[in-house]
Amino acid sequence: MRESDYISNTSISYRKDYGQFFTPSIVASIMAKWLIENKPKKILDPAFGLGVFYKEINKINLQYQWHLTAYEIDENILSYLDDISNKKNLNILNQDYLDSDINYYDAIICNPPYLRFQKFINRHNVLPKIEQQIGKKLVGYSNIASIFLIKALQQLNNNGRLAFILPFEFFNTGYGKEIKKTLIEQHLLKQIIIFDNEKDIFPDATTTICILLCENNQLKQDIKITKIKTTQEIKDISNISNYYHHKLTNSQLPHNQKWTPIILSLVSPQKIPEGFCKLSEYGTFKRGIATGANDFFALNKSKIEQLQISDKNVCLCITKSNLIKEAIFTDNELELLIKQDKNIYCLDVKKSNDKTVINYLKLGEEKGYNQRYLTKSRNPWYKLEKREPAPILFGVFNRGRLKVIRNFTTAINFTCYHGFYPNILGHNLIDKLFIYLISDLGQEIIKMNKRSYGNNLDKFEPRDLNNSYCPNMEQFNSIQQQEIREIIKVATIDEKKAILMSNQLIKNIINR
Numbered sequence: 001m002r003e004s005d006y007i008s009n010t011s012i013s014y015r016k017d018y019g020q021f022f023t024p025s026i027v028a029s030i031m032a033k034w035l036i037e038n039k040p041k042k043i044l045d046p047a048f049g050l051g052v053f054y055k056e057i058n059k060i061n062l063q064y065q066w067h068l069t070a071y072e073i074d075e076n077i078l079s080y081l082d083d084i085s086n087k088k089n090l091n092i093l094n095q096d097y098l099d100s101d102i103n104y105y106d107a108i109i110c111n112p113p114y115l116r117f118q119k120f121i122n123r124h125n126v127l128p129k130i131e132q133q134i135g136k137k138l139v140g141y142s143n144i145a146s147i148f149l150i151k152a153l154q155q156l157n158n159n160g161r162l163a164f165i166l167p168f169e170f171f172n173t174g175y176g177k178e179i180k181k182t183l184i185e186q187h188l189l190k191q192i193i194i195f196d197n198e199k200d201i202f203p204d205a206t207t208t209i210c211i212l213l214c215e216n217n218q219l220k221q222d223i224k225i226t227k228i229k230t231t232q233e234i235k236d237i238s239n240i241s242n243y244y245h246h247k248l249t250n251s252q253l254p255h256n257q258k259w260t261p262i263i264l265s266l267v268s269p270q271k272i273p274e275g276f277c278k279l280s281e282y283g284t285f286k287r288g289i290a291t292g293a294n295d296f297f298a299l300n301k302s303k304i305e306q307l308q309i310s311d312k313n314v315c316l317c318i319t320k321s322n323l324i325k326e327a328i329f330t331d332n333e334l335e336l337l338i339k340q341d342k343n344i345y346c347l348d349v350k351k352s353n354d355k356t357v358i359n360y361l362k363l364g365e366e367k368g369y370n371q372r373y374l375t376k377s378r379n380p381w382y383k384l385e386k387r388e389p390a391p392i393l394f395g396v397f398n399r400g401r402l403k404v405i406r407n408f409t410t411a412i413n414f415t416c417y418h419g420f421y422p423n424i425l426g427h428n429l430i431d432k433l434f435i436y437l438i439s440d441l442g443q444e445i446i447k448m449n450k451r452s453y454g455n456n457l458d459k460f461e462p463r464d465l466n467n468s469y470c471p472n473m474e475q476f477n478s479i480q481q482q483e484i485r486e487i488i489k490v491a492t493i494d495e496k497k498a499i500l501m502s503n504q505l506i507k508n509i510i511n512r
C-alpha cells in the first residue's frame with residue numbers, strides 16, 4: 001500500500017502519537033546507497049514504518065545475500081505492508097525497539113520517531129533496561145529519537161555504517177552533549193547533511209532535520225558538511241560521500257558547544273563579523289509570564305469594569321503577540337488597544353481580600369482553572385511570576401522577519417514574547433541593541449540560533465537569543481545617540497525605512 005493511502009486513512013493525532021513521519025524515497029535512497037557501500041549482510045531498521053529504507057536497499061539489487069531486521073511498535077501500520085511483509089530477507093518484529101535486546105549489525109538505517117519522552121508510553125519499563133545495556137544514565141533525554149541513536153550506535157559492528165535522521169536541534173541540547181562526545185571521541189561521525197528548503201524536501205516534517213552518517217572504523221577523518229537546497233540536487237547526487245561543502249576537524253566540533261551555530265556559520269552566507277560578542281554580555285532575554293490559563297488571566301477593560309475588579313488587582317500586559325503590530329510600542333498604541341477593548345490587562349492579585357477579586361477567583365475555580373497543569377503547581381494557584389516591563393520584546397514564533405519591539409510602556413508580557421532585561425552594561429545600549437536587532441544583519445545572525453518548526457516558522461528560546469552575537473561595546477559606542485534617536489523616530493511611522501537606516505548604521509560600525 002502506498003504511503004499516501006496510509007496517510008489519508010490515519011488521523012494526524014494517531015501518527016503524532018507514534019512519531020510517524022515518513023522519509024521521502026529520494027532521501028532514503030541516498031542514505032541506502034551510502035549504507036551498503038561496505039557490503040553489509042546484517043542490516044537493522046529500528047523504526048520501520050512503511051519500510052522506505054528496505055525498499056530503497058532492494059532497488060539497489062545487491063549481488064550478495066543480505067538481511068534486514070526491522071522493529072515497528074505499531075501493529076496497525078504493519079497491516080499496510082502486504083507488498084513486502086513476506087520477503088525472505090526481511091524480518092519485521094512488531095516490538096518496541098527500545099525494549100529489544102542488544103544484537104549487532106553491519107549497517108543501521110533509521111528515521112526514529114520524534115517523540116517527547118514524556119509521551120512515550122513505555123518509558124518507565126524501558127529506561128532501566130537501556131541504561132543497563134549502554135552503561136549510561138539517561139537523565140534529561142527529552143526526545144526518544146536521541147535514545148534510538150544511542151542504542152543503535154551500541155549495536156554497530158566494526159566497520160559498520162549508520163545513517164540516521166535526527167532533529168537538527170539535537171545538536172544544541174544539553175542531553176545531546178554525551179552523544180556528541182561519543183560521536184567525536186570515537187571518530188564515528190563522518191558526515192552531516194542539512195537541508196535548506198526543508199518543506200520542499202520533507203513536506204511531512206514538523207522540525208528541522210538533518211542526516212548523520214557514521215562509520216565504526218576508528219579512523220580519524222574530517223567530518224564533512226553537506227547542505228542540500230533542492231529536491232533536484234538530491235536526485236543528481238550519485239555518491240553522497242563525495243558531495244560536501246565543508247570539512248571540519250573533530251576539534252572544530254566540541255561536544256560541549258552548540259553545533260548548529262558552528263555548522264550554520266559555515267554554510268550560511270552570513271558570517272559573524274569580527275569583534276562581535278554574545279548578547280548575554282548586555283543582559284538576558286527571559287520568557288514572558290506563563291499563566292497556565294490565559295483565558296482566565298487576560299482581561300479587557302469592559303470585563304474589569306463588569307467584574308468591578310480594582311486597579312490594584314490588575315496590571316498592564318501584552319497577552320497576545322498580535323496585539324502589537326509595529327516595531328515601536330508606546331503609550332499611544334497602548335491607549336488605543338485599551339479603547340478597542342483588547343485584552344491588555346492581566347489579573348495580578350495583590351489585595352486578595354477584595355470581594356470582587358474573591359468572586360472572580362471563585363468563578364475560576366468553578367471552571368477548573370485552578371486544576372490546570374501550571375496553576376495546580378502554584379500556591380496560591382493564581383499567583384503569577386514577577387516580571388518587570390521589558391524594554392525590548394522578541395516574538396517567540398516568527399515567520400520570515402523576526403518580530404522585535406521597542407517597548408516604551410509599562411506593560412509586562414505573556415509567553416508570546418521573550419523580554420530583554422539589560423544589566424548595567426546594557427542599560428545605555430537598549431536603543432542601539434534594538435536597532436541592531438531590526439537590521440538585516442542582526443536578523444540573519446540571530447536566525448543562526450533558530451529552531452525551525454517547518455513551514456518557515458521559527459521558534460526561539462530565551463537562551464537561543466542570549467547566545468546570539470551582536471556588536472561589542474566599542475562598536476556600539478561608535479554610534480552617535482543622535483543617529484539612534486533619528487531611526488527610532490522614523491520607525492514609528494515607516495518601519496521599512498528604519499530598517500534600511502539601521503542596515504547602514506550597522507554596516508558602518510562593522511567596516512570601521
Ligand SMILES: C[S@@+](CC[C@H](N)C(=O)[O-])C[C@H]1O[C@@H](n2cnc3c(N)ncnc32)[C@H](O)[C@@H]1O
Nearest residue numbers: 018021022023047048049072073096097111113
Ligand atoms: C519517523 S517514522 C519513520 C518510518 C520509516 N522508517 C520512514 O523513514 O519513513 C518512525 C516509525 O517508528 C515507529 N515507532 C515509534 N516508536 C517505536 C518504538 N519504540 N519501537 C519501534 N518503532 C517505533 C512509528 O510507528 C513509525 O512508524
